[in-house]
Amino acid sequence: MARKVSKRTATRLAVTNNRAVFHVEGKMSTFGGPNDSGLTPSEGLALFNKSDLSDPKFSYLFLPAPPPGTTGLGRRLNPDSLYIACRWDYHQTSKDFLRNTLALIQNPQNKKNAQARPVDWGPNLSTGRVADLSPGLAAVLGLDTDDDVIIALSDGSSTQAPIATDAGGGHGSANPIPKPTIKQFIQSPNHSSRNGAKISMVVLHCTEASLASTIKTFQDPGGRQVSAHYVIDRNGDIYQMVRDDDRANHCKGANANSIGIEHVASAKDAMADAQKNSSAALIRWLLAQYEISRSSIYGHAFTPGYSGGGTSCPDKLFGPDHTEQAVLDWVAQNV
Numbered sequence: 001m002a003r004k005v006s007k008r009t010a011t012r013l014a015v016t017n018n019r020a021v022f023h024v025e026g027k028m029s030t031f032g033g034p035n036d037s038g039l040t041p042s043e044g045l046a047l048f049n050k051s052d053l054s055d056p057k058f059s060y061l062f063l064p065a066p067p068p069g070t071t072g073l074g075r076r077l078n079p080d081s082l083y084i085a086c087r088w089d090y091h092q093t094s095k096d097f098l099r100n101t102l103a104l105i106q107n108p109q110n111k112k113n114a115q116a117r118p119v120d121w122g123p124n125l126s127t128g129r130v131a132d133l134s135p136g137l138a139a140v141l142g143l144d145t146d147d148d149v150i151i152a153l154s155d156g157s158s159t160q161a162p163i164a165t166d167a168g169g170g171h172g173s174a175n176p177i178p179k180p181t182i183k184q185f186i187q188s189p190n191h192s193s194r195n196g197a198k199i200s201m202v203v204l205h206c207t208e209a210s211l212a213s214t215i216k217t218f219q220d221p222g223g224r225q226v227s228a229h230y231v232i233d234r235n236g237d238i239y240q241m242v243r244d245d246d247r248a249n250h251c252k253g254a255n256a257n258s259i260g261i262e263h264v265a266s267a268k269d270a271m272a273d274a275q276k277n278s279s280a281a282l283i284r285w286l287l288a289q290y291e292i293s294r295s296s297i298y299g300h301a302f303t304p305g306y307s308g309g310g311t312s313c314p315d316k317l318f319g320p321d322h323t324e325q326a327v328l329d330w331v332a333q334n335v
């Protein structure tokens with residue numbers, strides 16, 4: 001079913017304040033992953049090698065084990081992660097710069113944007129195409145092979161370029177509330193399909209851990225396999241790790257129809273002011289975007305359907321007491 005795109009929430013491909021170091025427009029295709037028979041079983045990547053598999057910053061790009069019969073990193077790419085190949089000019093943008101930045105990709109038809117990590121050089125000039133995208137990136141942007149794309153890199157794009165992976169939303173009507181800027185989309189492998197469940201709740205969490213350790217845990221496919229849609233740092237920076245359309249593993253028993261928001265804090269911290277402002281702005285957008293009622297915002301332990309057997313989360317984020325009332329009062333005052 002075609003999605004209607006809201007002009008208001010579609011963001012421009014803005015790289016303001018940053019110097020553009022790469023810009024290309026043209027046709028795209030997809031590449032990488034176990035099913036890409038266009039790659040040989042041993043084919044590698046121009047920008048990554050096997051030593052990157054154990055780096056938590058990059059491991060999300062790859063499947064936990066090589067697909068049977070393959071040895072190269074090309075087929076081991078996780079097709080759901082967001083990556084891209086272009087014919088980069090290494091004199092203009094070094095390999096090291098490319099590995100550590102994110103390109104901004106736009107579908108000019110629907111104005112959807114997403115950030116993705118450069119992983120390879122290509123496609124061959126003879127294809128007539130300018131870029132190869134991961135199948136997951138193509139899906140996020142609503143692109144099919146030989147559709148047009150715009151790709152931009154700026155010298156500050158790894159930290160400053162805005163993204164809006166859910167720009168336009170899937171819900172037809174225009175959302176009058178803008179989505180707060182997402183500092184970075186860092187894909188967590190720990191997600192699954194909502195199986196048609198409608199988003200009807202927002203669940204608020206306390207990380208009881210640092211930002212870095214939270215992101216590392218959420219990127220680990222082999223540990224507790226937990227995740228959340230959003231992680232809000234104490235300075236107000238919002239990171240997205242699971243697309244809203246997908247089910248994250250944040251509140252056992254209530255994941256299918258909820259959005260999970262983590263707040264970086266220790267078990268005894270209240271929410272920081274900047275963090276509170278970002279959280280409230282994000283919640284307001286979510287309520288409007290998915291037509292969620294204000295009474296459907298919960299602290300983890302108090303969520304209807306929660307079957308995890310008790311948790312101290314959300315701790316003291318909302319006041320000195322770990323109570324449902326503290327969360328309700330906070331929502332009444334801030335959202």
Ligand SMILES: [Zn+2]
Pocket residue numbers: 204205206250300311313314
């Ligand atoms: Zn929690």
